[in-house]
Amino acid sequence: FFCEKKSASIFGYPISIFFIVVNEFCERFSYYGMRAVLVLYFKYFLGWDDDFATTIYHTFAALCYLTPILGAIVADSWLGKFKTIIYLSIVYAAGQVILAVSAIHDITDTDRDGTPDNMTFHISLSMVGLLLIALGTGGIKPCVAAFGGDQFQDHQEKQRGTFFSIFYLSINAGSLLSTIITPVLRAQECGIHKQRECYPLAFGVPAALMxxxxxxxxxxxxxxTKTAPQGNIMVKFCRCVGFAIKNRFRHRSSAYPKREHWMDWAEEKYDKLLIAQVKMVLKVLFLYIPLPMFWALFDQQGSRWTLQATTMNGDFGLLTIQPDQMQTINPILILVLVPIMDSLIYPLIAKCNLNFTALKRMTVGMFLAALAFVCAGLIQLQIDETLPKFPSGAEAQVKFINMIEGEAISVNAVNPSLLPQASADYLTFAEPFNLSVGGGAPYLQDLPDASRNTIIFRKDGGNPRPQRFSDITAKPEKGANSIRFLNGWTSKLNVTVGESSFGDIVANNMSVYVSVGQGEPQFKIMDASGNECVFTQSLGFGSSYTNVIPPTFAFGENCAASIRPIMDISPNSVHMALQIPQYFLMTAGEVVFSVTGLEFAYSQAPSNMKSVLQAGWLLTVAFGNIIVLIVAEAATLEEQWAEYILFASLLVVVCVIFSVMAYFYTYIDPMKIEAQFAHPDSDELKRKGSFDKNKVHDPHGKQRKDSDSSREGDRAAETKM
Known part of the structure; x- marks a missing residue:
């Protein structure tokens, strides 16, 4: 099954790499498309709150970056890269299909009301799907790029480099297109019994692409070109470290002489070359310790930042942006900033004779990410100022609407008089109160705790009487608008908008709330005789209205003019465009931090242990998502802006710690160290003299292009994990 052969080529490139590039594009489209709408699926389909949706989202992300270690071990030790990619891709595709099926709300909808009756079924199926996806996408992650590098011969170094550029482009192209398309698919309405947001389609298209x-x-x-597994260096690395620790504690008494480095305790079993290589890797892994904090902030683009966008105005004039589409800014900026940094910014810094080393760049990247979260916190403060003040505890709020045309109503202890219109805003009461209308007998108003209410005044036997209705006590979700109709007419009316119905509204009664999107929807009002009136209303994002059909309403050409829209919750006024600076800072931080970090790690690692550092790098991403879970649960902050500032502060502290660690780090040349242990008495080393460990080595200098380093180092191409 495994063979070494020269594959067919075109323009000097193996034809096989085109299949690999297309495969990577489709796989990244599948992954990022699914992930773009995932947190909204948790919140709006499964009904989880923001905190729990964020927790499960980051748990899934952490699993996606823990499983690459398993994939690398399986590929290098048993199956080889090709078989590993095939088998785990099957698992991956199965997970995507299961997730898409779990989002079909009609599967368990026995009441035909559009709401899944057996939510346990949907949750269980979703979790199985996500577990399989995490195993699949993580398992093939360390294999695909390396397998692509295997297709080139030793003399095709230039073509190999071009391949990785194209490979990187395919990753970001798949990410960009999927984060544009899948939110649009999600926003469509589908269903058998009742139309709802089409999560099956949003997950189904990524499943098809997989x-x-x-x-x-x-x-x-x-x-x-398929290479047989050669044994996993990560296993050998772990065994060497484990033996050194075990041997050290076995001989911890003072009777045994001390050794220069604790890894030297492995000399009884392993050769000095391997020990020297392990030491070099451990130096870099030690620098990895603070890095998860960066990823803790970075991966919240798909969770907290997306949820933040749901409370903002997405009207950009020519197009309307969905909250989950804001994530497209990241891949767009990556494609723009990477060449700018490499061809403009870094050369300018070099011309200024500034020693802008790799570790300094990474420090700057962490600081930029912290600034991004400060921006997010400031925007959240602006959003909070525009949000309505909902009642809490024993408080209750009430708004008054006078349905008696042409007659003012006196309401004692509230307002001196109430004209035939709505009160300006909700009034807050901490205890029951007496409501006296027009000097009549008082009515005791004992409102439910933490409730919002509307009290209308209508004629009952010639006397004005109050009638109470319950209002929503939360901002409408996903930027939609909650609309209801108050029928003050003398007969029953039926109101519809699109495929949604407010139902039959009897006289002097209130309809249910219906979620209506942004734009200018047309509401059709019909009576029992089939007379029709079309009422058009201009809606923004996240508002709530009570549309009052007055007693004087009459069907005809100007019927809609008498309908009074009363705003209960104002629309979102903070624009999504304000998120662009925080996305820019985060993406700039990613480019400086991630790309530089991978290049630095590979320049400081032995050629045969670059996969170990790749695994360590992916682990920092996994632990970063775990940090989000820990901080979000432990902090228990009520205000979202405070959580943003907390994460920014933690990253600044970690940034200072990392800069101190970087200051004391000494750059090395792995090739010279390896040569020193491999050929300690060679004439070449005698001519060059011993290696000066205090000499700073440029981690971005020209590196050896042997086949081993290319096979392992090619994994750096996938900087967008």
Whole structure:
């Protein structure tokens, strides 16, 4: 099954790499498309609150970056890269299909009301799907790019470099397109019994793309250069470290002489070259310790920042942006900033003779990410100022609407007089109160705790009487608008908008709330005789209105003019465009931090242990998502802006710690150290003299391009994990 052969080529490139590039594009489209709408699926389909949705989101993200270690071990030790990609891609595609099926709300909808009756079924199926996706996407992550590098011969160094550029482009192209398309698919309405947001379609298209990725990869099977597994260096690395620790504690008494480094206790079993290589890797892994904090902030773009966008105004004039589409700014900026940094910013810094080392760049990247969260916190403060003040505890709020045309109503202890219109805003009461209308007998108003209410005044036997209705006590979700109709007419009316119905509204009664999107929807009002009136209302994002049909309403050409929209909750006024600076700072931080970090790690690692550092790098991403879970649960902050500032503050502290660690780090040349242990008495070393460990080595200098380093170092191409 494994063979070494020269594959067919075109323009000097193996034809096989085109299958690999297409496979990677489809796989990244599948992953990022699914993840773009995932937190909204948790909140609005499964009904979880913001905190729990964020917790599960980051738990899934952490699993996606823990499983690459398993994939690397399986590929290098047993199955090889090709078989590992095939088998785990099948698992991956199955997970995507299961997730799409879990979002079909009609599966368990026995009451035909559009609400899933057996939510346990949907949750269980979703978790199985996500677990399989995490195993699949993580398992193939360390294999695909490396497998692509295997397709080139030793003399094709230039073509190999071009391949990784194209490979990186395919990653970001898949990410960009998916984060644009899947939110649009989600926003569509679908369903058998009741139309709802189409999460099955939003998950189904990524599932189809993953199936396409698998098929494309299999089609190219006969053209691939497949290498047999050579044994996993990560296992050997762990065994060497484990033996050194075990041996050190076994001989911890003073009778045994001390050794220069604790890894030297492995000399009884392992050769000095391997020990020296392990020491070099451990130096870099030690610098990895503070890095998860960066990823803790970075990965909240898909959770907290997306939820923040749901409370903002997405009207950009020519187009309306969905909250989950704001994530497209990240891949767009990456494609713009990477060449700018490499071809403009870094050369300018070099011309200024500034010693802007790799670790300094990473420190700057962490600081930029902290600034991004400060921006997010400031925007959240602006959003909070525009949010209505909902009642809490024993408080209750009430708004008054006078349905008696042409007659003012006197309400004692509230307002001196109430004209035939709504009160300006909700009034807050901490205890029951007496409501006396027009000098009549008082009515005791004992309102439910933490409730919002509307009290209307209507004629009952010639006397004005109050009638209470319950209002919503939360901002409408996803930027939609909660609309209801108050029928003050003498007969029953039926109101619809699109495929949604407010139902039959009897006289002097209130309809249910219906979620209506932004724009200018047309409401059709019909009576029992089939007379129709069309009322058009201009709606923004996140508002709530009570549309009053007055007693004087009459069907005809100007019927809509008499309908009075009363705003209960104002629309979102903070624009989504204000999120662009925080996305810019975060993406700039990613480019400086992530790309530089991978290059630095590979320049400081032995050629045969670059995969160990790749695994360590992915682990920092996993632990970063775990930090989000810990901080979010432990902090228990009621205000979201305070949580943003907390994360920013933690990253600044970690940034200072990392800068101190970087100051004391001494750059090395792994090639010279390896050569020193491999050929300690060679004439070449005698001519060059011993290696000066205090000499600073440029981590971005030209590196050796042997086949081993290219196979392991190619994993750096996938900087967007």
């Amino acid at each position: 199936v396409v990725a698998l098929i494309v990869f299999i089609v190219g099977s006969g053209m691939y």
